[in-house]
Amino acid sequence: LPVSRSDECEVLRKPKPAAPHKHSTVGHINNSLYVLSSNSRVELLNELGNGFYGTVYKALMKIPQGGVQVVAAKLCTGGIGLQDMELEFMREAETMQMVPKHPNVVDYIGYVQRDNGCGPSMILLEYASNGDLLTILRSMRHNTLQPHDMLSFALQVAQGMEHISKFNLLHRDLAARNVLVFPGKTCKISDFGQARYMARSRGEYERRSAGPLPIRWMAPESITNNTYTTKSDVWAFGILMWEIVTLGAVPYSGYGGEEVVTLVTEGRSEALLDFPADCNPAIARLARECWTRVPRDRPDFSSLAASLSALNVGGN
Ligand code: ADE
Numbered sequence: 001l002p003v004s005r006s007d008e009c010e011v012l013r014k015p016k017p018a019a020p021h022k023h024s025t026v027g028h029i030n031n032s033l034y035v036l037s038s039n040s041r042v043e044l045l046n047e048l049g050n051g052f053y054g055t056v057y058k059a060l061m062k063i064p065q066g067g068v069q070v071v072a073a074k075l076c077t078g079g080i081g082l083q084d085m086e087l088e089f090m091r092e093a094e095t096m097q098m099v100p101k102h103p104n105v106v107d108y109i110g111y112v113q114r115d116n117g118c119g120p121s122m123i124l125l126e127y128a129s130n131g132d133l134l135t136i137l138r139s140m141r142h143n144t145l146q147p148h149d150m151l152s153f154a155l156q157v158a159q160g161m162e163h164i165s166k167f168n169l170l171h172r173d174l175a176a177r178n179v180l181v182f183p184g185k186t187c188k189i190s191d192f193g194q195a196r197y198m199a200r201s202r203g204e205y206e207r208r209s210a211g212p213l214p215i216r217w218m219a220p221e222s223i224t225n226n227t228y229t230t231k232s233d234v235w236a237f238g239i240l241m242w243e244i245v246t247l248g249a250v251p252y253s254g255y256g257g258e259e260v261v262t263l264v265t266e267g268r269s270e271a272l273l274d275f276p277a278d279c280n281p282a283i284a285r286l287a288r289e290c291w292t293r294v295p296r297d298r299p300d301f302s303s304l305a306a307s308l309s310a311l312n313v314g315g316n
Pocket of ligand 1: 049056072106125127131132180190
């Protein structure tokens with residue numbers, strides 16, 4: 001298994017630095033192919049972050065109808081061979097395009113091809129002014145995060161995942177770092193770089209490609225058999241709820257990637273994920289249900305959303 005050294009998230013690695021291309025000419029914006037005639041239709045501003053396959057910039061997009069919109073532009077600059085990367089990138093754009101809009105899933109705006117037309121080289125997404133949930137959680141260590149906010153974050157992610165799973169889509173990289181936060185504490189699921197549609201007949205996906213793995217968020221069956229189902233996304237959601245109540249702690253911190261593989265596959269991992277003493281016991285109970293060893297016995301996202309919603313109404 002290609003496990004990286006990073007304690008935090010094995011899936012994230014620094015890509016090779018690449019000069020951002022400021023000049024893009026052909027685009028696919030708001031579902032129609034759009035020719036960007038000048039070289040300043042998408043203007044890249046500051047870098048927002050980077051991952052294995054690309055770097056995300058804050059950008060200004062001139063809208064065909066006039067005006068400008070602030071967007072997030074994900075550029076294909078990643079760490080595998082260029083052709084494979086372009087394919088992965090195109091797949092990500094296509095995957096996002098196929099998911100109908102939902103208030104808890106980040107909006108796909110379009111993709112833009114590079115000048116030479118060699119492939120889509122920019123994915124445009126709505127811009128999340130408050131950044132990612134993991135950073136927000138960690139910044140809240142010095143304030144007091146209301147228990148109500150924790151519940152609301154978990155509920156919103158469950159609702160976004162309920163939506164995606166209805167379309168037979170597996171996210172496969174669900175974690176607090178891949179949830180974006182918008183004004184009004186709205187959470188939206190993002191980063192569909194690993195997302196795959198399930199074969200309807202089989203209801204699962206078998207991973208074939210190489211690349212770093214988000215081991216600390218992975219279900220035992222994904223680690224041992226390369227098998228991914230909505231129930232392995234549910235396992236990751238349990239870890240995400242744990243990230244919320246611990247204000248962004250690293251799962252199994254103090255253990256290396258290979259040790260985590262052993263702990264999870266031998267069923268010794270759950271005992272290592274402690275919940276804070278003041279944590280809502282209902283959240284802890286739901287997270288533990290997500291870590292049931294038999295995938296079929298884990299709750300689905302609809303029932304998780306319903307349970308969290310009932311707690312939310314309770315006004316904790
Ligand atoms: N980081 C990654 N994607 C982002 C987005 N859409 N908005 C803000 N920051 C991001």
